[in-house]
Amino acid sequence: MRKTYLVWVALLVLAVIGSVAGTMYYLGASTKNRLLISTTTSLYDTGLLDTIETEFETKYSIDLNFISVGTGIAIQHAQRGDADLILVHSPTDELKFLTEGTGVNRKIIAYNFFAIVGPETDPAQIRGTTPFQALSKIVESGRNGTTKWVSRGDNSGTHVKEKSLWRAAGFNLTTLTKESWYINAGSGIGETLKKANYFSAYTLADVGTYLKYYKDGLISLKVLVEQEKDLLNVYSAIAVNQTLHPTVNFDGAMAFVRFLISDEGQQIIEQYGKDDYGQSLFYPAVRLLKENTEPTIAQWIKEYAFFNDIECPPEYRKGYPELYN
């Protein structure tokens, strides 16, 4: 009696372990050659990365796994070894990431512009002003109680840009963020745009994501200040250093970077959104920088996102010299 009972228990335990292990195997089967990419939210929320993934995966047997988090957290993931590659847009943070040794082989892949967007009625009357004038006006009417500002508040590339704009416009961020008209959203770009829309508030957004959300009817905010040198937005890809984190998929990361900067990859970036939104959401940067096709913008990118006049100084490179020809 006792023996048969034990046999039953053992069988039960085996069955449970078997089924759990089976499920794990089934669910984890696709994790073999995978590339873990922590990315800024704008590239993901607009759907660009989905399109790139489809094209990439038809050619390579590498499974792209995107985690959409914002530049600050993407860099943290990479530092912990939890990402193979990051797609980010905050040059100052990127330089730190390179100098501390975690990031290697940075390549600028695309650019677009930030814009200050807000309600059509424009209570702070910033339409047509410079970014710095616009911010001063927003502070003024915010303190009057006639308007609000929504900040990403998540250390993303857009948030870093926003903070640098406030500083450049002469404001003290620690006091500013405590004022009641300054709303800390703590969310990705899509969600932040929707919050700003809900509160009829102003916010800073990259034009690509803004356009997608506007044309999809999710927000009715208008672009009020745009296309200024001070609002340039540059996206780059940085691989995680294999010497520091031996388990990262470095070759996979470099295969994806090479795809992004190839003619085909750049073509996808340029075409994305043209049919649905009437214009590109992001502009390819590789040819522009190489052949100087648009000297003004090339110059802006170099001033804004180059380190010592180069996109990735030699000491932060690892193999793949053809990337920088």
Next chain:
Amino acid sequence: MGNEIIDGLIKALQLILSGDPTVMEITGRSILVSSSATMLSVLWGLPAATILGLKRFRGRFLLKGFFNAMLGIPTVALGLVLYLFFSKAGPIGFLHLLYSPSAMIIGQAILITPITVSFIASAIESVDPEIKDLAKTLGASETEASIAVLKESMNGVVLAITASFNRAIAELGVVLMVGGNIAGLTSVLTTTIALETTKGNIELSIALAIILLLIVSVLSISINLIQRRKT
């Protein structure tokens, strides 16, 4: 705005009825992950609960109190702790579990273990203690007597397992933080609802929310019916 809700509902129903592959895939993964997690938690929770419910030993109340206190553990807090453990820089990072379904299964299993243990232990305690004595008088061994009690409390055990599964499939914090909501790999019902709503795919969100509600309620109701028929 009322239109948005009605339109969303109609399109959501179309998505579900047409068997949209994305909807099916995400639903399937949610069920697989959460039922595996439930099995795991029963695997270690049932013996623990039986001991807790039947044996009298020192520290029993402390242990019971611990499981009771953990019943409502915030999912994000557990998610954060697990993230730090699973991360490559963490103590078990070498297992490469972060951002995988396995991590989600383990995370949910830990999350629901207090429910499994507490509910089963209470069910066992509520069984008349004379049953065990009676079984022993009739010549049953200690283990056989325990099984007899467990049989008597079967309704409570089933309820505990259902409640555990429902908590697992409905939670967001753990799966989001250790799974990372990667499309086609670790996205489940709750994480996709959260992401797709911010991306503006309201119809998909509504469809998935309907499915989630259906799973949870159909399961609870059918268990209820089965139990009523038994008694």
